[in-house]
Amino acid sequence: MRLSKRGEYGLRAMIVLAGLPQPGAPLPVVQIKEISDREKIPGKYLEQILLSLKNAGLLHSKMGVGGGYYLAKLPSEITLGQIFRVLDGPLAPIRCVSQMAYEPCGCPDEQTCGLRLVMGDVRGAISSILDHTSLADVSKRQEAVRQQISKQSL
Amino acid sequence: MRLSKRGEYGLRAMIVLAGLPQPGAPLPVVQIKEISDREKIPGKYLEQILLSLKNAGLLHSKMGVGGGYYLAKLPSEITLGQIFRVLDGPLAPIRCVSQMAYEPCGCPDEQTCGLRLVMGDVRGAISSILDHTSLADVSKRQEAVRQQISKQSL
């Protein structure tokens, strides 16, 4: 049940983009290099990943001096599920329970297939997290943890 | 978030083993060929899979004429999580949230890493299903669905 490096890097990058201290301007534009340094991700690889995310409509970019990437929507409007699907495909562990990419699996009877019943639950559980957690939720949660920690250290 | 064929075949096979109509004898012994025919799994591949499951202590076997495989414990004592881990490794999407195979992931601060917080939830959700669903639970559920269906057809 593994998240690929592609997916991992992409999610990390989007979380950084969403969490960066916003300068007065409405659009915090960040360069690839800034993100790859911060998160220790190979720059050239991250390049491809951000490009995919851009082509999927989750990021916008600006070329040239002072350019970089910025979120295409508000952090509260981008879910981790959207990001994941762009980079790693369907959430479902097995295609016959996928909502976005269903395909029959050839078992004798799909309706009563035990594996399918359980994997349907798993897909649902994963989706209920990733499709209902936005980048804004992640930032909030990080902040909450930070406060928790500073409270304990008193 | 994909289940490998190995994992899929192994889970299917174990579910079959657990669900087979039990002849009077305490141990329903089933041959590889029987399972591979029923579930349309390449026989030689299934062989390796069942062997792994045996070496992991989830199956027992009997060689020679009239031999085959049978569950090493009661269906209620074998969880899908156990089977999954033997064939596909840790449940966690990312190693830094794995209970069985933890490894640091090198992010700046693990405690406040947004990705880690969310993937921890995902791991928990998957585990709460697979580690709390036994082969007996699967059989019960299949039976329930069958009854549901026959009720509707009236």
Next chain:
DNA sequence: ATGAATGTCTATCAATGCAATAGACTTTGT
């Protein structure tokens, strides 16, 4: 207009893992 800074695009590569196949070997029952 020029040049530097940035993103865009496509190709390529090595390594790995996956799915499957093959075949020789061992044990057991009759």
Next chain:
DNA sequence: ACAAAGTCTATTGCATTGATAGACATTCAT
């Protein structure tokens, strides 16, 4: 002794993954 099962190890083809490379396009400052 033979046939029916599981055991074990090697091999193979193929796709995917993670990464690197380099030529190209756009933008801005001067």
